[in-house]
Amino acid sequence: MKKQEKSLSTMNKTITIKGHIHNYAKNERYFNINDLRSYFNEKKIDYKNDTLKKYLYLLKTENVIYGAGRGWYSTIRHDFVLDRKPVEEVGALIKDKFPLLDFSCWSTEQIKGFFHHMPSQFVTFVYADKDFLQALKDFLTDKGYNTYLNPRKNETEKYVELKNQTVILRPSISSREPKNQCFAKIEKILVNLFMETKKVNLRDIGEYQKIFSTNNL
Structure with a gap:
């Protein structure tokens, strides 16, 4: 066992940090720097954070990996094309x-083909300035949407009913969120879906990981 560990350690030392990142990235559609750190720690590879960032930047300039926004990276050269139909109506109503409101929206229905277990109901998320969320809630409720204003985890477990035309409003995290007009890009959906698995129990973490590691996202 010790001999195997020594052999693995020797092999790791012969591969550069850049090489390790490349080896990891080629098996991932999307990943963030924390995923990379976990990989290095699991493989017992010595590294420094500044070195990781340096080689991530170099691999981006060489078009080996691509920036996906907010600390995420992708090995996909071209943008993933999402079906806007599930959010076109709510987007048009808000606009x-x-x-003048800067907002973005996406729906779990847009990625339904990648769920291993198809949800019975879909949820639309709308992100906007927190000062406008109450006005959005009142407006969308009047339009017949089942609307919730930034519910916390304990609130979703007790009060949120996921049914037809459910909309969850969240404050925008950044004005530079990746979007096309008001429609969220896959990079934003990827990050937000991960966050919502903890807030709304949309998917468990294992299901989330399967969606983006075993499908062509």
């Missing part, structure tokens, strides 16, 4: 009512 018509609040023409």
Whole structure:
């Protein structure tokens, strides 16, 4: 056993940090720097955070990996094309009512083909300035949507009913969130879905990982 560990350690030392990142990335569609750190720690590879960031930058300039926003990286050269139909209506309603509002939206229905267990109901998420969320809630509720204003985990377990035309409103994290017009890009959906698995129990973490590690996302 010790001999195997010594052999593995010797092999790891002969591969550069850049090489290790490349080896890890080629098996991943999307990953973030924390995933990479976990990989290095698991493989007992010595590294420094500054070195990781340096080689991630170099691999981006060489078009080996691509920035996916907010600390995420991708090995996919071209943008993933999402079906906007599930969010076109709510997006159009909001733009018509609040023409100057900067917001983004996405729906779990847009990625339904990648779930291993198809959800019985889909949820739309709308992100906007926190000062406008109450006005959005009132407006969308009047339009017949089942709308919730930034519910916390304990609130979702008690009060949130996931049914037809459910909309969950969240405050925008950044004005630079990746989107096309008001429609969230896959990079944003990837990050937000991970966060929502903890807030709304949409998917368990294992299901989330399967969606993005075993499918062509």
